[in-house]
Amino acid sequence: MFNGLGLSLGNVSRISNAETRSICAENPDGAKGGGGRAEPDENSCGRELGRGWKIRPCIGIKAGETVEIADIKGPGAIQQMWFTPTGNWRFTIIRIYWDNQKKPSVECPIGDFFCSGWGGRENSTGANFRQMSSLAVCVNPGSAFNCYWEMPFRKRCRITVSNIEEPVKGKPDDRGMTLFYQINYTLTEIPGDAAYFHAQFRRTNPLPYKDVYTILDGVKGQGHYVGTYMAWGVNNNGWWGEGEIKFFMDGDKEFPTICGTGTEDYFCGSYNFDVGQQNGGYREFSTPYSGLHQVLKPDGLYKSQQRFSLYRWHVMDPVRFKKDLKINIQALGWRSYGRYLPMQDDIASVAYWYQTLPTAPFPQLPDRDYLEVI
Numbered sequence: 001m002f003n004g005l006g007l008s009l010g011n012v013s014r015i016s017n018a019e020t021r022s023i024c025a026e027n028p029d030g031a032k033g034g035g036g037r038a039e040p041d042e043n044s045c046g047r048e049l050g051r052g053w054k055i056r057p058c059i060g061i062k063a064g065e066t067v068e069i070a071d072i073k074g075p076g077a078i079q080q081m082w083f084t085p086t087g088n089w090r091f092t093i094i095r096i097y098w099d100n101q102k103k104p105s106v107e108c109p110i111g112d113f114f115c116s117g118w119g120g121r122e123n124s125t126g127a128n129f130r131q132m133s134s135l136a137v138c139v140n141p142g143s144a145f146n147c148y149w150e151m152p153f154r155k156r157c158r159i160t161v162s163n164i165e166e167p168v169k170g171k172p173d174d175r176g177m178t179l180f181y182q183i184n185y186t187l188t189e190i191p192g193d194a195a196y197f198h199a200q201f202r203r204t205n206p207l208p209y210k211d212v213y214t215i216l217d218g219v220k221g222q223g224h225y226v227g228t229y230m231a232w233g234v235n236n237n238g239w240w241g242e243g244e245i246k247f248f249m250d251g252d253k254e255f256p257t258i259c260g261t262g263t264e265d266y267f268c269g270s271y272n273f274d275v276g277q278q279n280g281g282y283r284e285f286s287t288p289y290s291g292l293h294q295v296l297k298p299d300g301l302y303k304s305q306q307r308f309s310l311y312r313w314h315v316m317d318p319v320r321f322k323k324d325l326k327i328n329i330q331a332l333g334w335r336s337y338g339r340y341l342p343m344q345d346d347i348a349s350v351a352y353w354y355q356t357l358p359t360a361p362f363p364q365l366p367d368r369d370y371l372e373v374i
Contacts, residue, residue, distance in 0.1 A: 003188045005077055005150060018188035023070050024181060025056050030072065061092075063165035063175040069183070070159040074099075076187040078151035078197075084143050085110055085161075087177035089119060090371045093162040098196045098357065099155040105359045108201040109371060110161070112350050114145035115311050117231025118296055118373060130294040133286045136227060136313050136352075139293075149226075149352070151197040152190045159183065164368050195223050195354035200362055203348035203371065206235060207331055210342045215245075215327040216351040218363075223355025224318035225325060227311065228266075233346035234306045236333055239272050240343055243330030249321040258319065263329065267292060267310045282308075289313045305346075313352075327351065 002011070004018030027035035038056035040046045046053040061067050085092050089111025096106035111117055115137050119128035132139040138146040151157070165175035200216060207213055215228060225247070234240045241263030246256035260266045264273050268290035275283045286293040294309035319325075331343035365371075 003191070004186050005152065005188065005190075005194075007079075016188070018186045021072075021076075021185055021187060023072075023183040023185070025059050028069070030070075030183075030185070058178050058180040060173075061161060061163040061177050061179055062173060063163055063167040065176075066160050066162040067179075068158060068160050069179075069181060070157060072153075072157040072185060074153045074155050074157065074187070075190045076153060076157070076185055077190065078153075078157065078183060078185045079148075080182075080184040081145075081147045082182045083110060083114070083145045084180045085145075085177060086179075087163065087165065087175075088372075089116060090373055091164045091368060092177060092179075093164060093365065095160045095162070096151070096197070096199075097156075097158040097160075098153050098359075101357065101359060103359055103361055105196055105357075106199040107362055107365060108199055108350050110145070112201055112229065112231060112348060113199060114139060114147065115229045115293070115309060115350075116145070117229070117309060117348050118294065118307050119143075128294075128296065130284070130309065131286065132291065132293045132311075133288075134291060134311065134313060135288045135315060137311070149197055152194040153196065154190050157185075164371075166368070196357055196359075197352075197354055198223075198359060199350055199352045201348070201350050201365065202363070203346075203366055205233075205346040205348075205370070206344040207347055209344055212243075212246075212328040212330050213347045213349070215329060215349045216353070217326045217328075218360050219321070219325040219353070219355065220323070220360045221356040221358075222322050223325075223353055224320040225314055225327070225351070225353040226318050227313045227315075227352035228327075229311045229350040229352075230309070230329075231348040232308045232310065234308070234343070235345050236341065236343060238333050238341075239274075240306075240331070240333045240345065241272065242332035242334070242340060243343075245327065245329040247319055248326040248328075249319070250323045252326075260329075263310075264292075266329075267312050289315060325353070 002014040002016045004016035021030040023030040036052050040055050046055045090109045092110040094110050095104040168174040245260040245266045247258035248256045282295045290312045296307040333341040335341035
């Protein structure tokens with residue numbers, strides 16, 4: 001019998017014994033028949049309508065608080081997630097734990113996980129919002145984050161969300177945030193060769209002179225790399241993307257097995273993403289597997305830096321490794337006499353991959369001040 005995973009237009013018609021479940025604020029444990037049971041209080045918008053109406057569509061997360069939004073017993077798989085968070089998206093951290101591991105396999109600011117590293121809810125309908133239309137991640141108006149990575153697990157899945165804002169003394173609700181969410185999953189048998197989804201955030205600001213930027217390092221186990229998101233803030237004039245990406249795998253030391261030819265080339269563009277000044281210069285684009293979906297330009301006053309959001313999904317060309325994986329990218333512009341300029345930019349990234357457990361420990365997430373986007 002079809003297990004209900006690996007869905008596409010080619011198999012969506014197939015019958016399966018898989019069981020569909022969904023977690024949200026109205027059904028926080030995803031139980032069968034467990035939705036819409038919240039009782040209204042005197043402050044509820046549905047106080048005159050009663051139980052079964054729209055009573056608990058969201059949750060609040062206080063400053064400094066971590067809330068567990070899912071605890072699912074397997075076997076099963078996450079199939080889609082939707083979030084719309086208020087507040088500062090760099091200060092909201094999503095973590096996912098597989099099969100009773102103590103350390104997370106996903107740990108990212110929520111905006112960066114959904115390829116929106118430069119904004120917060122306060123900017124979502126203004127200059128910092130950009131729609132993104134890809135197979136794996138969609139960002140829809142006004143701050144609707146959608147993820148379609150399939151995430152199988154065998155024993156357990158835990159998802160937490162942390163608000164790392166600092167509480168204000170005497171004002172426990174100040175700097176709190178509101179989270180609307182829906183986690184759609186299936187309970188089904190998982191094949192033996194299914195690996196576990198991972199995502200890791202990094203930021204370096206500024207990149208030291210002549211250093212390369214590390215996207216991922218320290219991975220141990222067998223698996224395959226499936227995607228990169230980068231929030232790239234440029235600190236020089238001129239073109240900034242001559243640098244090459246390099247994949248070191250399975251014992252590679254000084255030289256990589258896979259070497260790219262330029263930043264825009266890796267993100268499936270060409271010639272600086274530049275279609276000519278008469279056509280607007282940088283051209284934003286969002287396609288199923290790659291995109292430059294956000295170009296933030298100086299406003300002539302306080303917003304002085306160019307900033308870019310880029311993604312590349314290795315869905316059809318996963319980078320497979322058997323023992324270990326390391327990925328870095330050069331930051332190169334141009335200087336006088338036709339020479340490369342090693343850039344000292346503000347670069348953040350999320351690496352997405354699947355692998356066997358256990359998950360190697362991640363680098364410690366930067367503190368709040370280092371995470372903050374100014």
